[in-house]
Amino acid sequence: MCGIVGCILKEKNDVAPILFDCISKLEYRGYDSVGIATYDNKINVRKAKGDIESVNEKLRFKNMKGIFGIAHTRWASTGKPTDENAHPHLDATKSVAIVHNGTLENYTELKNELINEGCKFTSTTDSEVIANLIKKYMSNGLNLEDALRKTTEQLKGSYAIVAFSKDEPDKIVATRQDSPLIVAYGKTGYFVASDTPAVLEYARDVIRPREGEIAILSNEGIDIHDKNGKSIKWKSTYIDWTPEMARKEGFDHYMIKEITEQSDAVKNTLTQKGKIQKVIEKIGKVKRICLVACGTSYHASITGKYLIESLAGIACDVVIASEAKYTAKTWDEDTLVIFISQSGETYDSRMALKEARKTSKTLAIVNVAGSAMCEEAEFVIQTQAGPEIGVAATKTYVAQLTAIYLFAGLISKNNALVDELYNVPAYIDEAVKQKDYIKELSKRYDFADDAFYLGRGFSYPVALEGALKLKEITYIHAEGYAAGELKHGPLALIDEKVPVIVIIPPGEDYPKTMTNLEEVKARGAIVLSVGAKGDENITKNSNVFIEMNPKIREIIAPLVYIVPLQLLSYYVTLDKGFDPDRPRNLAKVITV
Numbered sequence: 266m267c268g269i270v271g272c273i274l275k276e277k278n279d280v281a282p283i284l285f286d287c288i289s290k291l292e293y294r295g296y297d298s299v300g301i302a303t304y305d306n307k308i309n310v311r312k313a314k315g316d317i318e319s320v321n322e323k324l325r326f327k328n329m330k331g332i333f334g335i336a337h338t339r340w341a342s343t344g345k346p347t348d349e350n351a352h353p354h355l356d357a358t359k360s361v362a363i364v365h366n367g368t369l370e371n372y373t374e375l376k377n378e379l380i381n382e383g384c385k386f387t388s389t390t391d392s393e394v395i396a397n398l399i400k401k402y403m404s405n406g407l408n409l410e411d412a413l414r415k416t417t418e419q420l421k422g423s424y425a426i427v428a429f430s431k432d433e434p435d436k437i438v439a440t441r442q443d444s445p446l447i448v449a450y451g452k453t454g455y456f457v458a459s460d461t462p463a464v465l466e467y468a469r470d471v472i473r474p475r476e477g478e479i480a481i482l483s484n485e486g487i488d489i490h491d492k493n494g495k496s497i498k499w500k501s502t503y504i505d506w507t508p509e510m511a512r513k514e515g516f517d518h519y520m521i522k523e524i525t526e527q528s529d530a531v532k533n534t535l536t537q538k539g540k541i542q543k544v545i546e547k548i549g550k551v552k553r554i555c556l557v558a559c560g561t562s563y564h565a566s567i568t569g570k571y572l573i574e575s576l577a578g579i580a581c582d583v584v585i586a587s588e589a590k591y592t593a594k595t596w597d598e599d600t601l602v603i604f605i606s607q608s609g610e611t612y613d614s615r616m617a618l619k620e621a622r623k624t625s626k627t628l629a630i631v632n633v634a635g636s637a638m639c640e641e642a643e644f645v646i647q648t649q650a651g652p653e654i655g656v657a658a659t660k661t662y663v664a665q666l667t668a669i670y671l672f673a674g675l676i677s678k679n680n681a682l683v684d685e686l687y688n689v690p691a692y693i694d695e696a697v698k699q700k701d702y703i704k705e706l707s708k709r710y711d712f713a714d715d716a717f718y719l720g721r722g723f724s725y726p727v728a729l730e731g732a733l734k735l736k737e738i739t740y741i742h743a744e745g746y747a748a749g750e751l752k753h754g755p756l757a758l759i760d761e762k763v764p765v766i767v768i769i770p771p772g773e774d775y776p777k778t779m780t781n782l783e784e785v786k787a788r789g790a791i792v793l794s795v796g797a798k799g800d801e802n803i804t805k806n807s808n809v810f811i812e813m814n815p816k817i818r819e820i821i822a823p824l825v826y827i828v829p830l831q832l833l834s835y836y837v838t839l840d841k842g843f844d845p846d847r848p849r850n851l852a853k854v855i856t857v
């Protein structure tokens with residue numbers, strides 16, 4: 266999940282400030298260490314443990330000389346986060362520089378072979394073998410491109426690699442296997458990166474090399490070669506995300522900016538209604554649907570299951586991507602397997618998608634245009650949330666929900682539900698306006714060690730997502746529960762120190778959820794309820810009541826009731842002095 270960038274400029278200007286700018290945009294992919302290598306008649310490397318800003322203060326990346334180079338921000342997988350393990354890595358003779366994202370399964374074997382051949386290593390990463398293998402093959406007479414190709418033939422695992430050599434100092438080469446990599450061109454030069462937000466400022470025409478292809482960037486252009494070294498015709502896609510969308514634009518954090526942008530995410534995704542209708546027509550008849558996803562996208566998928574089953578009457582499973590292997594055995598030609606993913610790059614989801622392609626119709630609901638899953642699925646629905654930088658997903662979640670509501674509403678010809686979706690942006694804006702109130706009340710929750718989120722029916726996935734938001738950024742242990750399950754265990758943990766957050770919109774499930782609310786209240790829990798404004802019963806039974814527009818029905822509530830829960834997590838995080846955009850140990854895109 267590291268971020269990687271390479272750039273070669275058309276004019277002979279120093280590239281380091283641009284590389285620094287690009288890699289700063291990828292910090293959400295990892296922030297254990299950072300480094301840049303440039304070529305200036307020799308290879309210059311500056312790298313260290315720490316986040317981008319603090320390392321830059323120490324190393325002054327922008328002063329580096331050289332007209333091309335590569336950069337890396339690390340999320341440690343093999344080898345601790347240390348200065349030595351920071352990328353870029355050089356081979357032992359210091360003539361090849363590489364950055365790598367992914368994990369190599371056979372690196373120990375390769376490393377031992379190289380050590381036996383006399384090679385010295387300076388890090389405990391898997392990546393350093395790549396630089397040494399490239400050098401070895403170049404010493405045997407191969408050019409940089411062929412040496413990279415020969416190197417990848419030895420590698421098992423996932424990788425996106427960007428490399429250059431002082432022995433062929435006019436190009437950058439890059440390739441990928443099961444890890445994302447894009448190549449892009451703009452006015453100033455040619456770029457390669459793990460993710461489009463890195464380069465948006467400089468280049469928006471993007472090419473996505475396929476696995477095994479090698480991209481060669483020089484100051485004259487981009488060449489993409491197939492496995493046999495033959496030039497292939499490539500087609501670029503213009504990314505309509507603007508650079509401003511990936512900036513903080515005056516907000517303190519990306520997370521609060523993205524929470525605020527949620528009404529737009531819904532509005533813009535609603536414009537996909539016509540396309541979704543066409544996808545449904547092309548898919549044709551299905552007997553069964555299975556939704557597959559990870560993390561927040563999995564929570565959107567549970568809502569999808571409830572919608573599809575209740576509105577369309579189609580049997581629908583939902584499965585976590587890393588656990589999909591058993592369910593996968595039951596997929597057949599009458600099954601539609603739907604993958605929901607913000608990034609379109611999540612490793613487990615992609616592997617499940619590969620399986621599903623063998624037997625079933627596949628549909629990917631993805632936010633990042635041109636990402637792997639957009640190419641790999643038979644049908645694609647694009648959510649329109651714009652780039653999301655905060656590690657904790659917010660606006661992409663409501664955009665995913667919007668897409669799945671449209672899908673379920675259209676497939677079941679439920680025009681009333683589809684029409685109702687157009688009220689959601691205004692409801693979300695109203696909910697966001699409560700942020701000062703939520704900021705104030707968040708102070709009551711900093712002390713908590715544990716918290717429970719309860720919801721029933723459509724509110725159950727909201728409880729799961731609310732709890733996930735709290736634990737991932739505040740580090741408070743939080744659990745989301747189906748309200749009816751409470752008495753089967755968790756009730757034993759409830760006492761006067763435990764906050765319980767109850768999601769209780771008006772509707773069919775309300776009376777039963779109210780009973781559960783009373784149960785926790787009777788055991789002394791501190792109850793925070795989210796429900797319809799003016800509800801006296803809720804007021805009476807809760808310590809804190811976040812009041813939502815009473816017109817929001819139970820079925821629509823997931824799109825709106827999540828907003829106060831996101832805000833609560835955000836403000837508790839600030840109270841505790843943590844950075845909501847950079848939760849410890851987490852990364853935005855999980856490609857391993």
Ligand code: G6P
Pocket residue numbers: 559560561562605606607608609610611614656657658851852853854855
């Ligand atoms: C990571 C992110 C989560 C995200 C999950 C699935 O864990 O931190 O925010 O929900 O991956 O990612 P996807 O891109 O497939 O939605």
